[in-house]
Amino acid sequence: MEPILSVRNLSTWFYMEEGIVKAVNEVNFDLHENEVVGIVGETGSGKSVTVRSIMRLIHKPGKIVDGQVIYRGRGKEEDILKLPEDEMTKIRGEEISMVFQDPLTSLNPLYTIGDQLVETIIQHQDVDRKTAWEIGIEMLKKVQIPEAEKRMMAYPFEFSGGMRQRAVIAIALSCNPKVLIADEPTTALDVTIQAQILDLMRELQKEFKTGLLFITHDLGVIASMADRIIVMYGGRQMEFASAEDIFYKPMHPYTHMLLRAIPRLDKKQDKLEAIPGQPPRMIDVPNICPFAPRCPRRLDKCTKELPEFTEIEPGHYVRCFNPVIETKKSEAIANE
């Protein structure tokens, strides 16, 4: 089946006084209906700018300098980047929803949760207020907010952080979007609540068959969620493969490092391995592998040229001159 969303050669740069920040460069991927694609990488790797570009939420000094975002959810192929703003507003509300890290950025403190749900529902569905209110209650129940009828009348400040994020998810899903983008939706929450929200998102994603694009800096968080995973570094895709391949047959040295930074339950670890070196400075970067300065497998070539993003095995893409190619699963993760 055709993907619901295809991102092609997407590049977004920020034109700063000090120089150009090439935040996102030639990003390519598809997202299918009922699929979860995770985007993983350290801070500054370009994850948020990628999804903000898809939503066309890039403002000056930022600019989408190249690429296409093909959306197929309205029975035709549309390049989102070329749509007039009023069409884009419709897509943003009805077709593609976004959940941000901090639920307070999405909620208006002056209105009750119920009002905010109802507003979104009547804006995008042809129903009266009373029906919208009923749908709102159902949505709060779906995100497992207890006493949903009563909670409709509460203000955001009366909710805990986890409950607020549940409410934001309810609002985001209330129009049954075909694509949901979640940018670090659980980072601000404590660990047990994080796990509950992740389970909930996965359940709802399956129920609604939504395409979910999920950003996190922590590969561990995405392990149980994603069907496929994009690993980003320095504004570029380093690796893109099925979740299974990322965990059991990682090829990029950077992915190996990210995997070693995940806490393991099955192994005694005194401390997590920190990734040595600093994420790259993003201003006026040379056209070489951005990870080269930190890479333990660096070759001479790596500091002179940028490797292509190559499909090494079917569906497994890597940008590396010296990838780790393992034959046995047991050898896949270094240090095991």
Ligand SMILES: Nc1ncnc2c1ncn2[C@@H]1O[C@H](COP(=O)(O)OP(=O)(O)OP(=O)(O)O)[C@@H](O)[C@H]1O
């Ligand atoms: N408004 C902006 N103005 C200038 N530079 C920006 C702006 N927004 C993002 N950038 C730069 O773009 C690069 C990518 O940022 P982005 O927010 O996408 O990273 P990220 O991987 O999502 O990290 P984080 O997990 O910290 O959000 C960074 O170097 C960042 O400094």
